[in-house]
Amino acid sequence: MKFMPRSAWDARGPKNITRLSSARGVKVHYVGSPVTSVPAAKCSTGCRNKVRSIQRQHMDSNGWSDIAYNLLVCEHGVVWEGRGARVMSAANGSGLNSGHYAVCALLGNKGLVEPSDAMLNGLRDAIEYLREHGAGNEIKGHRDGYSTDCPGGPLYAWVRKGAPRPKGSTPAKPTPPKKPTPEPEINPTEVMVKQLPTLREGDRGWHVKTLHYLLLARDYGGLDGVDDTTFTPAHTNGVKGLQDATGLKIDGVVGQKTWAVLLRVA
Ligand SMILES: [Zn+2]
Ligand SMILES: [Zn+2]
Structure with a gap:
């Protein structure tokens, strides 16, 4: 997992923290508004700025204590630490945040709308990371239990399939054993x-x-x-x-x- 802790994106400190030591599982989200794709070489600035602007919006416009999500995943498969593990999110809707942690894909309803294989792998990494920190096995979308389009059609279809890793990505294909060079036939x-x-x-x-x-x-x-x-x-x-x-x-x-x-x- 490519993990970016809060310090790596210069996160502001939370106004307050509500601990959540365990939950039934994880809900998957997307940004929903138009999202612009960022070249891989610009991930550390472009995707970082996206995460920072989401935090700014959630804290300053929405008045929340912190960025809403536990983790965020960019199109390059990097897992950005939001509230982090074992903290209650503010993403699933009132009354629904103690049931599931929240992971957000940096995916939009315009522009970047199809999750890349790297993003799906990153989301899977994020889910598995939360499972190691108190999350149960459920994988749901924001729209399960709340009236929203989130996490969008393509991602929701993936969630319904059980959020599998893309074919051929992991585990890394074992390299086939080299055929031994045959001994020259001796007559x-x-x-x-x-x-x-x-x-x-x-x-x-x-x-x-x-x-x-x-x-x-x-x-x-x-x-x-x-x-x-x-x-x-x-x-x-x-x-x-x-x-x-x-x-x-x-x-x-x-x-x-x-x-x-x-x-x-x-
Ligand atoms: Zn959502
Ligand atoms: Zn990125």
């Missing part, structure tokens, strides 16, 4: 290919034997009776045939690309 054969030595004619060893039987497995017929541990010209021919058939460079040398074809990785 074990590919890893093996990278560990195989480059072979050429004349080489010997068990890798040559592997090459020998891979060529046989591919139906290369030139290896009958050929030593399977030495890279012979017969093997070179077999490798060249394979390279030719698969679009590789035909050099008869078994490097990574040729190994990959032999092992059917590529």
Whole structure:
């Protein structure tokens, strides 16, 4: 809650105070006269002046002891302290002030007439604040029990719905958990290919034997009776045939690309 205590708007002291330690709930009001919208950057001066002028009118013109409302809420969702918590308001009408505390939206019947989401959230903040200070669960409009248009059509409709917070405002949406970056798929054969030595004619060893039987497995017929541990010209021919058939460079040398074809990785 963005809360502006009386000191922040330089409130005049009340002429007298009637304590009200608890009530059935809260009644919602609006200013009712034409209200001009204030840019958010001007809230601390523009909205402050609105609150100050309401107090002046209530004390000097109406002769009341203080600004009538317990709390006021501007279009930017700031909650301005009026009489404050656990004090009887003068807003609901004679005989109705001990039943409910009073919260006023700085909303008019001309100009600024539609409550912003920020204002609805601020009103909800104000109601919850009063609930923590003696207010029961009832949420009503000024017009409930008193002949007035207050708090105006849009706000009264909201009150009748139970004064809900606007959709998507609070609670703050939890940020969805980040998808873990998938591990790159490791192809074990590919890893093996990278560990195989480059072979050429004349080489010997068990890798040559592997090459020998891979060529046989591919139906290369030139290896009958050929030593399977030495890279012979017969093997070179077999490798060249394979390279030719698969679009590789035909050099008869078994490097990574040729190994990959032999092992059917590529
Ligand atoms: Zn009212
Ligand atoms: Zn404001």
